[in-house]
Amino acid sequence: QVASPVPQGPNKWHEQFPIAKGQRQSPIDIVTSNAKVDKALSDNPLKVSYSNNCCQSVTNTGASFQVVVDGAGTEISGGPLDSTYKLVQFHAHWGPLGGDEGSEHTVDGVTYPAELHLVHWNQKYKDVGEAVDKPDGLAVIGVFFSRGKEHAGFKPISDLFAKVPRKADKVDISFNYDPACLLPARRDYWTYLGSLTTPPLFESVTWIVMKDPVEVSAEQLAALRNLLWETPSGEGQMCNNYRPPQPLQGRLVRST
Numbered sequence: 001q002v003a004s005p006v007p008q009g010p011n012k013w014h015e016q017f018p019i020a021k022g023q024r025q026s027p028i029d030i031v032t033s034n035a036k037v038d039k040a041l042s043d044n045p046l047k048v049s050y051s052n053n054c055c056q057s058v059t060n061t062g063a064s065f066q067v068v069v070d071g072a073g074t075e076i077s078g079g080p081l082d083s084t085y086k087l088v089q090f091h092a093h094w095g096p097l098g099g100d101e102g103s104e105h106t107v108d109g110v111t112y113p114a115e116l117h118l119v120h121w122n123q124k125y126k127d128v129g130e131a132v133d134k135p136d137g138l139a140v141i142g143v144f145f146s147r148g149k150e151h152a153g154f155k156p157i158s159d160l161f162a163k164v165p166r167k168a169d170k171v172d173i174s175f176n177y178d179p180a181c182l183l184p185a186r187r188d189y190w191t192y193l194g195s196l197t198t199p200p201l202f203e204s205v206t207w208i209v210m211k212d213p214v215e216v217s218a219e220q221l222a223a224l225r226n227l228l229w230e231t232p233s234g235e236g237q238m239c240n241n242y243r244p245p246q247p248l249q250g251r252l253v254r255s256t
């Protein structure tokens with residue numbers, strides 16, 4: 001059969017997705033001194049209410065792991081959001097084994113070893129397929145992972161990666177799991193208007209990037225490499241699946 005083409009790297013995406021050079025691309029480097037504290041964000045706090053039985057399965061998408069969520073009862077609102085958004089999936093991006101690069105967003109040029117993305121869609125649309133390319137269609141909460149002590153809340157998920165080594169592999173989540181356990185205790189964040197960080201790169205994301213990282217162990221970061229993907233020299237450990245920061249194009253980054 002015809003081998004599926006090895007995915008092209010970020011610097012070639014613009015050939016097939018011209019929006020890669022658009023005006024509101026993600027990720028970005030967050031220059032903390034340029035972020036503007038907006039009282040309105042604290043006056044109407046971001047509300048995260050996830051249920052603890054919303055996670056259905058973990059799959060290997062060929063570009064990351066993805067925990068598929070049944071959106072029932074998993075809603076966020078407030079903060080920068082003018083509507084209620086529902087969680088549909090979460091995944092991550094990471095770097096090489098033991099390295100400190102891997103996050104997509106950077107903070108004053110500083111990278112983290114990984115970044116988690118909790119993807120939500122605007123309930124004003126009929127489904128995520130309709131929302132995915134609308135300017136207010138998606139809201140993604142980004143959480144930086146730092147290397148440190150084991151994250152007990154992430155362990156039930158990181159233990160499943162070895163069960164989905166290949167693209168399209170999928171394992172059901174039979175236990176109760178509340179993704180809110182992956183959020184840092186301090187809920188301060190930066191927010192700005194951006195895009196999907198992988199093709200099709202739609203400029204449809206209100207980004208909410210948590211200021212505090214959460215600690216995960218070196219073993220949990222290493223477990224991400226139980227996921228395999230296609231490389232130019234055949235199947236290999238999935239890593240460096242992050243897009244580097246893109247031009248800010250004059251956008252404002254707000255802060256709580």
Ligand SMILES: NS(=O)(=O)c1ccc(B(O)O)cc1
Nearest residue numbers: 117119140195196197198200
């Ligand atoms: N990496 S990301 O959170 O910006 C993201 C989210 C969703 C999709 B997608 O539904 O294709 C792609 C990228």
Ligand SMILES: [Zn+2]
Nearest residue numbers: 092093117197
């Ligand atoms: Zn992502």
